[in-house]
Amino acid sequence: MKPKKIFAAAAVAAVLILTIAAPQRYSAACLSGIALWAKAVLPALFPFFVLTAVLTRLGAANASARLLAPLARKFRLPGIAAYCFLLSALSGYPVGSRLVADLTEGGALPKESAARVAVLCSTSGPMFLVGSVGGAMFQSAAAGAVLLASHILGILAVCLLALPFARKPVRERRQNVLPTAAKADDVLRESVHGALISILCVGGTIALFYVFAQALADVGALALLARPLARLLRPFGAEQLADGFVSGLLEATRGCAALAGAGGTLALPLCAFLVTFGGACILAQQLGYLRRAGVGSGYFVACKVLQGAAAFAICLGLSALFL
Numbered sequence: 001m002k003p004k005k006i007f008a009a010a011a012v013a014a015v016l017i018l019t020i021a022a023p024q025r026y027s028a029a030c031l032s033g034i035a036l037w038a039k040a041v042l043p044a045l046f047p048f049f050v051l052t053a054v055l056t057r058l059g060a061a062n063a064s065a066r067l068l069a070p071l072a073r074k075f076r077l078p079g080i081a082a083y084c085f086l087l088s089a090l091s092g093y094p095v096g097s098r099l100v101a102d103l104t105e106g107g108a109l110p111k112e113s114a115a116r117v118a119v120l121c122s123t124s125g126p127m128f129l130v131g132s133v134g135g136a137m138f139q140s141a142a143a144g145a146v147l148l149a150s151h152i153l154g155i156l157a158v159c160l161l162a163l164p165f166a167r168k169p170v171r172e173r174r175q176n177v178l179p180t181a182a183k184a185d186d187v188l189r190e191s192v193h194g195a196l197i198s199i200l201c202v203g204g205t206i207a208l209f210y211v212f213a214q215a216l217a218d219v220g221a222l223a224l225l226a227r228p229l230a231r232l233l234r235p236f237g238a239e240q241l242a243d244g245f246v247s248g249l250l251e252a253t254r255g256c257a258a259l260a261g262a263g264g265t266l267a268l269p270l271c272a273f274l275v276t277f278g279g280a281c282i283l284a285q286q287l288g289y290l291r292r293a294g295v296g297s298g299y300f301v302a303c304k305v306l307q308g309a310a311a312f313a314i315c316l317g318l319s320a321l322f323l
Contacts, residue, residue, distance in 0.1 A: 015215045025218075026211050033210030036253060037203035044127055045202065048091035049195035050188075052099060055087075057187045061108060075159055077117060080109050084121040089152065092125025093278065097286040098198060104293035114293040119303040120159050122286060124151060124275045132253075133271060137260035143268055146318045150272040154311030158303060202285055206251070209281035213250045222246055238266040245270050252279035265319070272315035277308030 019026040055061070061083050065072075068086075069079030080103055088096025100118045103109035109117060126148055134144015216222045222243070230242035240262045248255015252274045259267045259274075278286065283304065287297050 014219075015212060018215050018218060019211065022218075026214060029210045029214035030207045033207035033251075034203060036210075037206045040128075040132065040253070041202060041206065042199060044125070045092065045095065046195060046199045048087075048095050048125075049098070049198050050191050052087050052091065052095055053102075053191035053194055054187055056099070056102060057191060061103060065108070075116075075120065076163060077113055077120070078110060081113065081117045081120060084109075084117055085123075088121040088123045090125060092123065092128055093282050094202065094285040094289060096121030096123060097289040100295075101289040101292040109293075111294055114290075115295045115299055116159070116162070118286075118290050118293065118295045118300060119307070120155065122278065122300075122304065122307075123155060129275060133256050133260070133275065137257055138268065140323075142323060143319075146315060146322055147268060147272055147275065150269075150311045150315035150318055151276050153314050154272070154276050154309075155307050157310045157314070158307045162303075201288065205285050205288075206281055209251050209284070210254075212280075213247065213254070216250070233266065236266060238264045240264075241266060241270055245274070248274040249277075249279055251281045252277075255279065266316075268319055268323070269312045269315040272311040273308040276311035277304050 061080060064083040064086075065079035067079075068082030072079045072082040075081065084096055084099045084103065087099060097118060100109065100114055100121055104111055104114045129148040129151060130141065130144035134147055135141055138144070213222070226242040226246040229245060230239045233239050233242055241259055241264060244255050244258025244262055246255075247258055248271075255274050256271045259271050277283075283301060287295075287300065290300060291297075
């Protein structure tokens, strides 16, 4: 067995032992994850999962690709990439990753472009950023707007900076994206079925990462990781933000709530990093789809770190100007 697999197996075994030792504690953590999924994720994402699948099966992707091709060429990408980005920006994770996987498997998105499209189409939605984080957590719609702008601009900035290293635009492909059902009710049935499986997988991932976060907190790993960050933030008077930020590296929503509760000038920029990077929970959801498109996890995660850093810097500047 390879060292990575040995380490992963040992970590999973340790969490399993902890859950057996304190079943009520970890059942509560799991239920907290399921509650978050049921209250915030399921109603926000499930309709988008269904509707994007219906649009794709009806051929909207191919039509949009031709219309949006001039914009996509600015990023040296096929026109279908603009369709993915538009739906991802409106819907949020992991709709963009699911679209990239479906379109690559269907032949509409060239496999050699899938990794760059995946990085471009890894966005949170305006409902979450403006409504949940800005309005509910920070009690400020303006903060939500700054967060949304920083998030989108950070993602686009890294994609633009990578253009000199990108390949020339590939030739457009015009074959069907997915097998088109013969009847409208078949399109709806297949779309609902696929969306239901996808949203259940998202819920399971969130619940599992809540259990992981509880285990790391119980063994003191989160506090250990937060200690060096707290020292780094001390000169800025933001030492108390370290725990929330480290928690957000696992599950972004939980981290954003903690940062908003702590307050301070760096709270919103650190949230911008978290929602753009995604945290381990969201990354796991996205990579689960992107492996079908042949997207490497190392490349994808490295790009998300860069996008998170860019969003942090942009949010810091916009906050100084508008908040």
